[in-house]
Amino acid sequence: xxxxxxxTAILLLMLCxxxxxxxxxxxxxxxxxxxxxxxxxAVRAAASVADPxxxxxxQMLAAAQEEAKSxxxxxxxxxxxxxxxxxxxxxxxxxxxxxLGDAYLATLExxxxxxxxxxxxxxxxxxTMMKDLGPAPVEETLPQMDANMRGIxxxxxxTRYIDDQNWDRAVETLxxxxxxxxxxxxxxxxxxxxxxPQRVADRRVIVGxxxxxxxxxxxxxxxxxxxxxxxxxxxxxxxxxxxxxKILKEAMRADMFPVLRPVxxxxxxxxxxxxxxxxxxxxxxxxxxRGEKQAWEDARKAGMLMIIDRGEYDDPPAQNVPASxxxxxxxxxxxxxxxSKPRVVNGCMEDEPWCDENRISHALEALEGHLKRGELELxxxxxxxxxxxALGEWKLDTxxxxxxxxxxxxxxxxxxxxxxxxxxxxISPQYALERAKQIPDPEIxxxxxxxxxxxxxxxxxxxxxxxxxxxxxxxxxxxxxxSMYMPRELFQWVNY
Numbered sequence: 001x002x003x004x005x006x007x008t009a010i011l012l013l014m015l016c017x018x019x020x021x022x023x024x025x026x027x028x029x030x031x032x033x034x035x036x037x038x039x040x041x042a043v044r045a046a047a048s049v050a051d052p053x054x055x056x057x058x059q060m061l062a063a064a065q066e067e068a069k070s071x072x073x074x075x076x077x078x079x080x081x082x083x084x085x086x087x088x089x090x091x092x093x094x095x096x097x098x099x100l101g102d103a104y105l106a107t108l109e110x111x112x113x114x115x116x117x118x119x120x121x122x123x124x125x126x127x128t129m130m131k132d133l134g135p136a137p138v139e140e141t142l143p144q145m146d147a148n149m150r151g152i153x154x155x156x157x158x159t160r161y162i163d164d165q166n167w168d169r170a171v172e173t174l175x176x177x178x179x180x181x182x183x184x185x186x187x188x189x190x191x192x193x194x195x196x197p198q199r200v201a202d203r204r205v206i207v208g209x210x211x212x213x214x215x216x217x218x219x220x221x222x223x224x225x226x227x228x229x230x231x232x233x234x235x236x237x238x239x240x241x242x243x244x245x246k247i248l249k250e251a252m253r254a255d256m257f258p259v260l261r262p263v264x265x266x267x268x269x270x271x272x273x274x275x276x277x278x279x280x281x282x283x284x285x286x287x288x289x290r291g292e293k294q295a296w297e298d299a300r301k302a303g304m305l306m307i308i309d310r311g312e313y314d315d316p317p318a319q320n321v322p323a324s325x326x327x328x329x330x331x332x333x334x335x336x337x338x339x340s341k342p343r344v345v346n347g348c349m350e351d352e353p354w355c356d357e358n359r360i361s362h363a364l365e366a367l368e369g370h371l372k373r374g375e376l377e378l379x380x381x382x383x384x385x386x387x388x389x390a391l392g393e394w395k396l397d398t399x400x401x402x403x404x405x406x407x408x409x410x411x412x413x414x415x416x417x418x419x420x421x422x423x424x425x426x427i428s429p430q431y432a433l434e435r436a437k438q439i440p441d442p443e444i445x446x447x448x449x450x451x452x453x454x455x456x457x458x459x460x461x462x463x464x465x466x467x468x469x470x471x472x473x474x475x476x477x478x479x480x481x482x483s484m485y486m487p488r489e490l491f492q493w494v495n496y
Contacts, residue, residue, distance in 0.1 A: 052429040052456050060453035061086060065099075067446055073109035074407040075443045077121050080106065081128065082450050086457060088132045097137055100129050104141055110407070118407060122149050130156045135169075151182025158187035162194055171202045174209060180218045185210070185227075192231050203234045211239050222250045222269075229272050237280055244277045245288055252299035346392040360389055360416055364423075371426055379427055383435060386420035394441060414444045421448050422455065429456070 061083050068079035080103035087096035104125050110118040126149070129137045135157050145153060154177040161170035170191050177183050188206055195202055207227060214223040224243050232240050251265035278285040288295075348355030367382035369375075394413035397404040404411055417439050424432035432452060439445045 054457065057453040057456040060449050061457075064446055064450045064453070071443050071446060072408065073106045073111075074118060074121055075409065075447065077103045077106040077110075077125070078407075078409045079446060079450050081121070081125055082454055085128060085132075086454055089457070093133060097129075097133055100125055100133075100137065101141070104144065108144065119146075119149055119152075120410070121407060123152050126153055126156060130160055135160050147178065147182060151178055151184070154178065154182070155184040155187055158184050158191065162187060162191050165194075167195060167199060167202065171205060174206060179209070179213050183209070183213050183219070185223060189226055189230070192227065192234070200234075203231070207231060207234045207239075211235065211243070214243075216246070220250060221246045222254075225269060225273070228276065232276050232280075240276065241281045241284055244273045245284070247273060248288065249295060249299060252296055253302060253304065256296075256299055257304040345396040346389050360386070363389060364419070367420070367423055371423065376427055379423075380431070383420050383424045383427070386416060387435065387438065390416040390420065391440070394444070398441075408441075408443055409447055411444075413441075414447060417444055418448050418451050421452065425452065425455075 064079055065083045068076045071079065080099050084096045084099040084103065087093075087099060104122060107118055107122045107125070122145075126138055126141070129141070138153055138157060142150060142153060154173060157173050158170055158177070161167075161173060170187075174184070174188055174191070188210065192203055192206055210224055210227050213219050214221050221243060225247055228235065228240055228243060228247075235243075248266065248269055251269040254263060254265040255267075274285060274288070277288065346359055348359070363382060363386045367379055367386065370379035370382055390413045393416060394411070397411045397413050408414060417436075421432050421436050424435050429452075433449075436445055436448045436452070439448060
């Protein structure tokens with residue numbers, strides 16, 4: 001399926017937002033067979049201490065919820081999201097639903113800065129709504145969503161209705177889904193496999209929708225590939241005979257002009273689709289085989305696959321769903337200027353992220369060792385070192401000439417201050433709180449206190465690792481992927 005993005009990292013992130021179950025599988029791999037990252041080993045090896053009182057943790061959350069009102073929109077949304085998760089644990093679903101709605105509204109105020117990835121917080125809010133409260137609040141939020149987020153919402157809705165075996169709602173939701181590149185293709189394929197045999201008419205409706213959408217204008221015709229492979233008998237014969245040669249031509253172009261690496265798209269597609277074409281129309285199949293050499297030449301002349309241009313092919317919003325709102329305009333947002341030369345952070349050049357990554361990794365390993373041996377004074381020195389490293393990153397994140405445009409909860413400095421504060425709790429909870437007071441950024445202090453309070457209340461949320469794949473994005477530079485230690489959403493509270 002062709003997506004109109006120009007950045008591979010965005011595609012990876014959105015895939016994780018769309019398919020969180022796959023993300024959790026990736027999390028287990030990233031975690032390195034349980035314990036290959038320094039932060040994970042440190043958490044598991046640290047000596048346990050008595051948790052702070054429940055009253056103290058709840059007081060911290062209540063204060064954070066109020067303080068967030070004056071924070072930036074993305075931090076306000078993230079704090080309210082975390083507080084809402086705790087409300088569910090407390091059996092307060094009505095309050096959770098209200099606060100999640102407020103958190104989503106806050107995301108609509110986030111300034112439209114290039115590559116700020118505001119939708120990552122929105123996607124987490126929607127996943128939390130669905131997991132905790134069911135489809136109703138997600139459907140109610142649809143009018144406030146832009147096209148991208150509406151695509152994620154429909155993916156979640158159809159998936160939930162399939163899990164509930166609510167076939168009527170699943171099919172009806174697919175009918176109302178965006179009929180462009182945001183159509184929920186993966187849930188539609190799953191629904192085709194799950195529908196009871198007697199619902200033949202519904203199956204035909206779904207394949208008809210996909211055939212209409214995948215016309216090379218709204219979505220690349222190759223978007224039909226998996227559906228035809230598995231459910232070609234549910235298509236009209238002429239649809240399959242028309243689609244297969246077009247899919248094979250796209251596969252040739254994908255092989256001749258690979259975006260990342262050779263994919264053997266044509267070989268794979270031909271082995272699965274040509275036998276189907278031979279069964280339905282042997283003459284058409286023979287015609288393809290005779291003209292295969294010329295088809296390769298035509299693919300070379302045609303050039304790289306074109307990105308589908310939405311615009312004139314966009315369908316109007318679904319019935320009773322108003323047009324997507326624009327972001328609230330924000331005045332006096334400074335325009336980032338490219339740095340005249342690479343800057344230095346923690347003694348490392350910013351275009352050598354592995355260098356700073358290794359420094360953090362070594363600091364976490366040292367802290368792990370001191371905690372194992374009960375060397376609390378040396379452990380405190382390691383925490384101080386980690387705080388200094390986070391400070392160095394924060395100075396780069398907040399450089400007014402070229403600030404980090406990723407939302408603040410995902411900054412490297414935020415992640416590292418939180419990581420070292422979690423481990424500082426193993427020295428003593430009060431020591432961790434005192435260290436958190438030394439974080440110079442008030443919003444990162446706020447995020448860190450919320451994380452500690454929820455941890456002290458025993459929360460162990462599901463992994464959502466893809467949310468934080470990208471932690472550094474300055475203007476149009478490369479996204480920095482961190483793999484040497486676990487990012488925030490993987491690290492926080494796991495096996496604590």
